[in-house]
Amino acid sequence: MNTLTNLTIDKALDGLKNKEFTSVELTQAHIDMMEKHNNLYAYITETPEIALKQAKASDEKRGTGNEIGILEGIPLAIKDLFCTYDVQTTASSRILEGFKPKYESTVTTNLFNNGAVMLGKTNMDEFAMGSSTTTSYYGNTINPWRRKDDLNQDLVPGGSSGGSASAVSAQLCMGATGTDTGGSIRQPASFCGISGIKPTYGRCSRWGVIAFASSLDQPGCFARSVKDNALILQAMAGHDPKDSTSANKPVPNFAAAIDGNIKGKTIGVPKEYRVDGMPEEILKLWEQGIEWLHDAGAKTVEVSLPHTHYALATYYIIAPAECSSNLARYDGVRYGPRADESDLLDMYEITRAQGFGDEVKRRIMIGTYVLSSGYYDAYYIKAQKVRRLILQDFLKAFETCDALITPTAPSAAFAIGENENDPIKMYLNDVFTVPASLAGLPGMSLPAGVDPQGLPLGLQVIGRPWDEETVFKVAGVIENLANFTARPQILL
């Protein structure tokens, strides 16, 4: 096992500080791993030259004794939804094939300013629409984990940020950015046995992040420990005047919140999340999680989120509505491939027909429908009202508790091809993550156990708006007690 890629960010920062190794060495170790496991297709674009250049600059900076960043010299992967200067940025879509932005997203700018090194751009569901990373034009990403009984069966890493999750899990990077619209960080984190956080909507800037559903999209991150996530989020977050929905709030020291002390805290257990047909092992894990919280001196209470049942339907109106408009700019006029047609309408239709995959088209059509005159009130307005009720459910619950604990996903990773022909079943993957997205709340998934096939399962901690600190605190305690040491087979 490669010892450098096995480190957490926290440990690697110590090693860099103590001159046990350099960022160039650390980065090279990850580049080697990327090469070794390139059959996971975690990356769409690998950027080893950029990474080594950044690593070298970081080593030099460290040498000068000047002030260094939170992630100084740490190699990360960047979801291909973040625009990166002069580096191809595709959102996994054919319609952006070859697109090289002349600007850098605020989040990646913040990361680089904090010393992070970029290994490459990770695969994802096209325009972040999916729960499996199987809708990418550039191929499927494979989960490094396999079922004990069927080691040949490729499993999905979850999605949409599946490339990032797979890369972190397989040690092809130390951490990665993701974006979460309805569960796109938390569900793949759960499927790949790592932790990942979606902060409060507005915590991280969306500027330079290719939009899927603007009122829900929120950048976040993945890592192999709760503390590592705190470090990455710290480096990413902050107010950005270029994003009107970014909050002008100070960013607290997230890592400092992970103090292991949740005595006297009350954690809510939403009863509506106990859905019919939930696998036994997930129920058991949830109960185990509640027990750990008790062991750590916290109280748990049952809370009710009565509108949970409507969350998925609400989400699948609002997100497609926004996406149908957000994706109108991909028209072949200014960038991306353009169909060679002399008639304008033909050009639009063929460019978009060829440029978008089935899932994206499906959502554009749903969105166009729900915004159409005559349907707008019945669907979009209604959904906005329900969204408000869902937020109120949470705020009411938080009157009696400090955070919530739930399972992250209703199942472990499934095989590539499963659920493919049943969009509704695919959408059910997000049943536990979507409500917090609609309410804009911070949510974190962390690995807490395995299913009978040895596949990782995650628990989710949901916090009050702007209270990522409690989320990290509670997740840190569970992480400690769960002592999740299982690793994907390819690392053994």
Add this chain to the structure above:
Amino acid sequence: MAQMIKGKTGEWEIVVGMEIHAQVIANSKLFSGASTAFGASPNSQVSMVDAAMPGMLPVLNKKCVEQAIRTGLGLNAQINKHSVFARKNYFYPDLPQGYQISQFEHPIIGTGTIEIDLPDGSSKNIGITRLHLEQDAGKSIHDQHPSKSYVDLNRSGCALMEIVSEPDIRGAEEATAYISKIRMILRYLETCDGNMDEGSMRADVNVSMRKPGDELGTRAEIKNVNSVKAVQQAIEYESRRQIDLLENGGTVDQETRLWDPDKMETRSMRSKEEAHDYRYFPDPDLLPLDVSQDWIDEIKKTLPELPDEKKHRFIKELGLSTYDASILISDRQRADYYEEVTEGRDSKMAANWIINELLGILNKNGKTIIDSPISTKQLGGLIDLIANETISGKIAKEVFVEMFISGKNAAVIVEEKGLKQVTDTGAIESLIDKVIAENPDNVAAYKAGKDKLFGFFVGQVMKKSQGKANPAAVNKLLKEKLS
């Protein structure tokens, strides 16, 4: 005063409502930092936001909001403290986002009223329905390449105010008065330059016909009406077209029509089947716009005196006619010019000199009051010479033309040319004696009762004085001598 049109079946009333798009005066665009200056080379003023690059987000330009509020106050309109930006979705190459950010259900400005001035000197109130802020589109250019079209995005994202009127306008005359008044108000407020030939103000005109007293008829919306003259022509054409249709058993389609200034006609732009469903919804990239009463009050304090207030003051306090006042207030510089000239002088005399002489000669020379070669002080000096009887009104006109050409002060010209009025009764009497001596027949005829000849004698005396004799003195002395 409604304009009626006579058709085969009797009188028809033309009902007009207007949507005016006015480009906001601001250094940068509504949601980006790109410049808004007119006339730059194509695509040189385009930010990543304006070009709708992936991941770009709009950030509202506060200056544009201030300008909208200013305009709202100038239109005597309701300022909505809470408004919402919405997306209007449609595809077109000069609309990079695939949607226009506009305001739909919740505009920043609600109902208001303005007063329009009609040629007969009367006034009329026209209701304003709303004013909202929205992005302009880019420009498609179709004549540069045999098979391709080009797109210039310089204008893309510039802030527009769409000012919607109630269907209170009756006919072309009121419509031109309305658009002129809106332009005047915007210019007073400095919220839009009103230059229609540069496209910074454009109008869509809704026209319908009805028999007096009937319900509103079906309207057609005419686009591309880009001058005050075009507003008049388009309404005249369209009202005739609709009457012909209606009187021959047809119906008017609710449709969008294009004004063709070359062919002088309107024609259908798109049929009902292609009618857009714009799928408006609140823009999730922007927070609702909330403005404070304090800010509105602050803006209110900086408003200039508006044209109508000024007009009423000129009429009431300075005793001007409605017609004169309307002409003088029609632009702010003209009104300022007038106020400077009339300060301490006869207000009607000052108005006459500006309206009848100065504006005429400026117009003839293709100039406006800002570049008048005669300053307010100089024109005042000329008026003073008339008032203190140094020169006659007639001589003053001569002096005025000379001032316009040379830029010299009136007193200097009068001095140089020896134009000082002759008021010395002795000198005038001797001129009269000469005229009487030279025209014995006319004197006899006059004395025999031909009163009309008096004018002839005045003319002769003035001629002999080279126009310099004081006319009142000539009249008086002549009467005495001939009696």
